[in-house]
Amino acid sequence: xxxxxxxxxxxxxxxxxxxxxxxxxxxxxxxxxxxxxxxxxxxxxxxxxxxxxxxxxxxxxxxxxxxxxxxx
Numbered sequence: 001x002x003x004x005x006x007x008x009x010x011x012x013x014x015x016x017x018x019x020x021x022x023x024x025x026x027x028x029x030x031x032x033x034x035x036x037x038x039x040x041x042x043x044x045x046x047x048x049x050x051x052x053x054x055x056x057x058x059x060x061x062x063x064x065x066x067x068x069x070x071x072x
Contacts (some may be wrong), residue, residue: 001070017035027030
């Protein structure tokens with residue numbers, strides 16, 4: 001298990017847990033990011049947001065939020 005910010009680009013992952021408060025979990029849930037959700041990291045290297053692809057949708061996740069998302 002690792003933080004989303006540590007995943008290399010192009011790797012499919014599954015969300016295991018969210019290490020944040022109720023507001024963060026609710027915000028991610030509204031985007032369809034709940035434990036068990038599968039998605040692909042499109043751009044996680046360098047600075048700026050982490051870009052992921054969930055089904056056919058691309059999402060930009062801020063690095064602070066991404067650090068709290070544990071994936072495998």
